[in-house]
Amino acid sequence: MSQRYSIWALARNALTHHESWQKAWRSPEPKPAYDALIIGGGGHGLATAYYLAKLHGMRNIAVLERGWIGGGNTGRNTTIVRSNYLLDENAHFYEHSLKLWEGLSEDLNYNVMFSQRKVINTCHTLGEREATVRRYNSMRLRGIDAEFLTREDLARLEPAMNLSMDVRYPIVCAVSQPRGGSARHDAVAWGYARGADSLGVDIIQNCEVTGIDRDPVSGAVTGVQTSRGAIKSDKVGIAVAGHSSQVAAMADIRLPIETHLLQAFVSEPVKPFLNTVVSTGAAHFYISQTDKGEVLLGGELDGYNSYSQRGTLPSVEHVIANATEMFPNIGRLRFMRQWAGVMDMSMDGSPIIGKLPVDGLYMSGGWCYGGFKATPGSGWCLAWTMAKDEPHALNAGHTLERFRTSYMIDEKGAGPYPKAH
Amino acid sequence: MDETIARPRSPLAELFLSAQSAAPDDTAQVHVQSVPFVGQVALRGKAEDGAFRDIAGQVLGLDLPLSSGSVVESEAVRIIWLGPDHWLVVTNEGEAPALVTGLQEALASQFTAVIDVSGARMRLSLAGPAARDVLASGCTLNLDPSVFPAGHALQTPVGNATAIIHCLADGTYDTTPTYDLYIPRSQALSFWRWLEHAGKPYGLSVRA
Amino acid sequence: MSRQVWRTEAGGHGIDRKQPVSFSFNQFRLEGYAGDTVASALLANGVRLVGRSFKYHRPRGILGIGSEEPNAILHIGEGARREPNTRATVQELYQDLVASSQNHWPSLKFDLGAAVGLAGALFPAGFYYKTFITSPKRWLWYEKHIRRMAGLGEPPTEADPDHYEHRNAHCDLLIAGGGPTGLAAALAAGAAGAKVILVEENPALGGQMLLAPQQVDGMSGQDWAEQARAQLDAMPNVQVLTRTSVAGVYEHDLFTLVERLGDHLAEPEAHQPRQRFWRVRASDAIFATGAIERPIAFANNDRPGVMLLSAVRGYLERYGILAGKTAVLFANNDSVYAAARELAAAGMRVEAIVDSRPFVSEAAALAKADKLHVLTGHGVTAARGMREVHGADVAPIDANGRLKGVTKTLPCDLIAVSGGWNPAVHLHAQSRGRMAFRDDLAAFVPDTDGAAYTSAGAVTGAYDLAECLQQGFAAGNAAAKALGLDSTAPTLPTATGDTVGEAPVLWAVQAPKGARCFVDFQNDVTTKDVGLAHRENYVSVEHLKRYTTLGMGTDQGKTSNVAGLAMMAAKRGQPIPAVGTTTFRPPYTPFTFNAMVGGHTGEIGNSVRRTAAHDWHAANGGVFTDAAGWARPMYYETEGLTPQQRIDEEVLAVRKSVGVVDVSTLGKLDIQGPDAAEFLDRVYTNRFSTLKVGRGRYGVMLREDGRVYDDGVTMRLADDHFHMTTTTNHSGSMFQHLEYLLQVVWPDLRVFVTPVTEQWFTAAISGPNARALLADLAPAVDVSNEALPMMGMAEGLVAGIPARIFRLSFSGEIAYEINVDADYGLALWNGILSAGAAHDLKVYGTEAMGTLRIEKGHFTHAEADGRITPDDLGLGGMVTKGKDCIGKRSLSLPDLVAPGRKQLVGFIAAEGERIPVGAQIAALDDLDAVQEALGHTTSQAYSATLGRHIALGLMKDGRNMHGRKLYALSPVLGERAAVEVVSPHFYDPEGGRQRG
């Protein structure tokens, strides 16, 4: 990395009024051809490029981003990072991702503010307790951290939490993953971009992929058409989240994915009072407080196919109504901004990371609610798969073909109904 | 068998019982009154099925209303349109079984269903100058008399329950806005709590 | 009590000098007048330093006069009513209001946090990303301290005592903004008969007319606004909402408004809502939201005493306040000259008018002629002073703000700045409207092309009062016409306001190196931060925003966004429109969560469903749980018994004698029609067309992907009439599912499905004595095994109530479900209890019911978890051959027939051991070992019947595992048990008891 970041570098630069900082990444013109192309400059695409360059020795790579990097779901998520999954494929994959998170700031020389402040799942009925404890037990058998929290523990960890039993969704107990937490979403995109750039990767913004070129005989990928011209490459990775269906369709591939609207919103900033990340299934929301002080809240999907990156009312009203029951003191905080993301909801709620049925074409998508925490792991696995043209053991199960045999990685058991995952 | 225990009980029995002893609150702008036991019959049949319509109409003595919002009424029954194949026939307490039998017999050879649902919903009456304001806090339909006049009924969410709202008087011509609400029985108490909340700014009184 | 030293002798049409109001700020007792805002009252008392900034903890004062204010945000109220981050410029004064400043320690004047500001050079935009690059453990430590420095106000610690209300409304025309434009639009549309809602954020109508002297039809703007209000109030079709902000524009013409009914009161009366959240469906809307004045950046332009020029005028005009004694006015437009005269007339010393324009406008020339000190082609380069301004550095500048000559310092305690206006395009943008850039104004205005609604007045860049009125009338008329109303426009009033003149844009004045010029006051973003973002390639406006936090504060950049992106455009060498804006999102101005909740929390928001016997359960120790929205008793608390002991008693009563449980929550569907049987054959895996009338059958349903969806018993009441029961969880979704199949997939089938869950109260009695009990309850019904066998049904009086009796069993004992009209539910329940006394009847809850069914090996959704096929549950035989059903096609997909699937098994614990909740099954008896999970338990219970802990569960290849000795582990609970894998049918596997 050309210019290392550190407190010393900052002090040095302060003397020159910060006028000698270099670009965090360049903005080169696209070259006519690359050894590999990544479509999508979200966290996943950038991480893929970074790991391809860093771990697989490929340097002649470009990331093609339609808008500005990190402007997709990476820039609009509630930043929860955890690896508390039940099913084998997911558990191993997300744990690998979490381990990468733990070294990420240092690896990238960019503080992504990964804060392991605990992710807590509250349980509101005995049945929910049983199901959640079961999932957390399965984590422990796999060597993943998980702990049970009594109501007394909760009172200590989150003094603002309403632990009365006389509410609509009384809290019976909770479980937590202590290594879970949150990270600064934008920094993840920027850190990966800077890391990839310094390894020679071209990050090309304002470059929309409009077509995928294929060899008329073999059918294999030969390159892409973009708003900035044609670019050749025989390895193309797709990491476009909610737009997976559109881009895959450019290679005549239909996906088991629907695009849905998921929202989040923040309050005005206040001094810290929420110490962990709390999520609740029964009352459908998750809440944390950012380092800047805003209370950050999210809920469930709006429930219908949507590419509208706009907030709507019903789900936000629902989240706030339930959140003010659990944290009554937030009622007088103010709603400051709401927004939405375009979610790639897969038919079993789990991602697809791997080869597509067109030679040279790969994808990472179908991330549903969970793709931010997957960013390092997804990039790592997709890079491996692209470099070696075969999946790593960690993503071997997350194929597109599983939908042909009905091998569902269905954490919720909700069936082929994306809105239910 | 002790016959005295076989009495019906409203889901809001306690509430209306205690209201009996309370002095009426004349400052209140909304009054709630329970009409706990009414006969209710779900009548199913296809609106486009003329034979069904004719027979049902004959038995009920009224033509079935055929469009959203419409209600027809006689001394004996009130028929509320709930859907293109679904009507709620409201009758007096205790009269539903006979009505069901009558309809079932007459419609025996038709494709229909006639079901006694008297216990499924409880009826509340909401009246007073602020009745519409209270409803408007939990109902997204346009309740303006020009759109939702007296004699109009719709099923829609109100507060925390799905209710049928039937406008009996819409406040025009010096009438007092008055609405009948049909609430799913299991949600009656929760709905009441909502109503109490919604009515708070206006003063809400309960009349037994 | 201090005197209101900055108040003028007279004037200020917004206040009532006869009504003094006392309040406190940081414990100091001060006085203002009714009609004041906290900001105007503070200014009246000469209080300027009101807070500390977000990042650098710099001293801050009052910049503006409305909801655009970035600096003056305070704690208002006390105790549970203390609200952080309240804009002093919006908060109206009331008697004994308590205000305090935020974000400092130990005090406002002396704030240690300001050390950050002093070392500010170390904290440029994005400094976090470059520092503390370390392990997560260490970061957690740093973060704790960083978090404390951030935030603004203190969060409340108590629940909010106030009442909030929702209101849904419909109108023809929503008008946002009650300035001259909005008033004119409302008058026109209202007169035409349109149903109008006019919404104004401020307590009074009039907009900018209240803040600077203007004339309409020979009246003062304020008087004209009052007259307009009277006219509107007289129109029954027009509703005027003041103190109300249009917060959001949503799909399909939905607007949210927040009305502040109680914020100007010390304590709203108990019944009175503090705030009302409106959802308005409007056929059409007019945005007359005006324009917000923007500052010009110069060194230390955030010092208390630097204010927006329009605010300074407004404080004088509306509140009778001189916001300083000696002022330097700095502007790029002509409004400064009218201002100078007003201020001077009121007694302020106008030290200089610094006009950045290189030319002498007509107004400037007039001012010069009048001996006002006018410096054209000059700029303020720096504010002097720390906690208060005491001078302004002024120098000649070029059109880009670069210094051209010598700086001199002018003494002053007020610098009033006007850099032009930013139209308040927020609502237009929220409605998916595009933006057009007006070079002459250097401002974004609504692009009318494709706009969903009309914008009018200053928001379109029309800064002239007459033009605003004209646009307002035109918009109101057009809206009325579009509604089909006959609109004869009222005659347009004549008007004179002040003129802006030519206003060549100036965003910032060149500052010395190291000095800070603030673009975003609230988030402490300086011009240098913009430069740094550019240098580091965060050049997209969206990156600029996120890297520097420009516009991300509670004011959402109302005074700063455009300047920030203009500066970036300049750095990029591109025109401003090419750089674009960031996205405007709801709400326009932040509002309390509780307004949106409107009290719809807890049970008021999410209703609880109660059965007809609920009150009995509650009065008799029932401990409830939520089951798909229903309150169900888990067990009945009994003195002297632990819950488990009580559950054991309940279970044993059923096994030995008889128990009764309220199962009203099960879903019930009435299914009728000539094709009803055929329909059921298509939805259940097994056949129902062969079922005899008067008998029932247990059925399993699949999802289309072959996984088990639901199960239950369906009784055949007549050839063409069935009564289906579903699980409590699925009663709603089942109805939708069946209707979908009937209405969409098989419209030819003649079947009506009617939900009747609410109609029936259902009590299940079960146990060896159940028949005897039923015989007592229903003397007229033949309850013999022959007349009423397993899966049979009868109708008759039970406890004197007409009932349907279904004989079916979940517990494995002789059992009957008695269904009555729910109005008679409690009567039935009481009847059963009184007749039951003779049979040792015990009431049981869902826990005992669960134990009974686990003993019998019946599955629920815990086992059929959405991943399970009938075969996995050992029910492969229930998938009838020779007919199709929903989901059957999927059963032959490769993975559903692959070896090694998880199958239903039972687990029995070793004597005295307890199978933990949510256990995983493994080979090693070690809670800390990393090992393969061979299976897991799905539901477990202590079986008093067997004297052992038992569980159901799923295991890979489970049916071949019977007899294996393994461990049930719950590491998170620290519990374990040795278990043996057994058949899931622990109790009476042949089922003789239930048939007996």
Added chain:
Amino acid sequence: MMLIPCPWCGPRDETEFVYGEAALERPADPHALSDQEWTDYLYFRDNPKGEHTERWFHRAGCHHWFTVERNTVTHVISAAYPPGKAEKS
């Protein structure tokens, strides 16, 4: 908050409805399909960015399913009609 025009009840708030899914046609004889064809129906979707034909259920009103043509970007609803009717009414 969308206003969804129920063909029977008229426009109502979206919260009165349950979203089904894309307006798929269930194969008349699933057993006649190959696994590939059946899983196409079961799992694979067009997921258009733009006009989408889908089904909604009027849960809090008339209890009817109907077909809606809606733009997934703008949420503008161009048509709503009873199921079975193949084209716009």
